[in-house]
Amino acid sequence: QSVLTQPPSVSGAPGQRVTISCTGGSSNIGAGYGVHWYQQLPGTAPKLLIYGDNNRPSGVPDRFSGSKSAASASVAIAGLQLEDEADYYCQSYDSRLGAYVFGTGTKVTV
Amino acid sequence: EVLVAQSGAEVKKPGESLKISCKGSYSNFKNYWIAWVRQMPGKGLEWMGMVFPADSDIKYSESFEGQVTISADTSTNTAFLQWSGLKASDTAMYFCARRNYDSGGRNWFFFDLWGQGTLVTVSS
Numbered sequence: 278q279s280v281l282t283q284p285p286s287v288s289g290a291p292g293q294r295v296t297i298s299c300t301g302g303s304s305n306i307g308a309g310y311g312v313h314w315y316q317q318l319p320g321t322a323p324k325l326l327i328y329g330d331n332n333r334p335s336g337v338p339d340r341f342s343g344s345k346s347a348a349s350a351s352v353a354i355a356g357l358q359l360e361d362e363a364d365y366y367c368q369s370y371d372s373r374l375g376a377y378v379f380g381t382g383t384k385v386t387v
Numbered sequence: 388e389v390l391v392a393q394s395g396a397e398v399k400k401p402g403e404s405l406k407i408s409c410k411g412s413y414s415n416f417k418n419y420w421i422a423w424v425r426q427m428p429g430k431g432l433e434w435m436g437m438v439f440p441a442d443s444d445i446k447y448s449e450s451f452e453g454q455v456t457i458s459a460d461t462s463t464n465t466a467f468l469q470w471s472g473l474k475a476s477d478t479a480m481y482f483c484a485r486r487n488y489d490s491g492g493r494n495w496f497f498f499d500l501w502g503q504g505t506l507v508t509v510s511s
Binding site for chain 2: 376
């Protein structure tokens with residue numbers, strides 16, 4: 278029921294590059310609201326990974342990068358590591374709902 | 388340093404009431420929105436609502452309005468989430484998070500500091 282759609286899972290070998298897509302619409306990503314990404318390691322709280330489409334908070338490795346185009350966004354993980362196994366969520370704001378919305382989530386398997 | 392600390396796990400029976408807390412230890416607590424996010428077992432993240440401690444302005448997701456009450460106390464830098472009649476379907480992990488924004492005026496609204504989560508189990 279989320280307005281932001283992500284693939285349920287992606288996988289890659291150590292060292293490979295994977296990307297996770299986030300598809301929204303004209304009242305959220307397409308309306309110019311920023312897209313933000315969170316990493317949730319098993320059994321822990323989500324952690325901000327990317328904010329404002331392509332900005333990394335202090336401490337996040339530069340292996341993680343974000344991009345946005347029209348009503349979609351994506352996050353790429355370069356040089357995949359075992360420690361990157363986690364669930365990843367995109368997030369934006371939806372003006373039609375007047376609500377903060379999360380993507381459906383993507384499980385990354387290394 | 389733990390900047391956002393939530394209260395401990397709770398086990399309740401259907402129909403009981405509950406209030407869980409979220410204490411912020413960062414500067415200017417009252418001038419940041421604090422959001423509550425639900426994660427049901429094996430599921431994704433859902434924004435429930437949020438409170439602006441400085442003036443107690445509250446915004447609820449349509450899905451949660453009338454089901455929960457959000458509040459804050461600036462004297463203790465604490466936000467709260469409460470239920471007056473729990474249901475089994477309220478069983479979930481609840482996270483609080485600070486909502487930040489772009490000071491340059493871009494439409495960026497994101498959650499940069501998260502609590503560790505409070506597991507609420509409702510079972511007879």
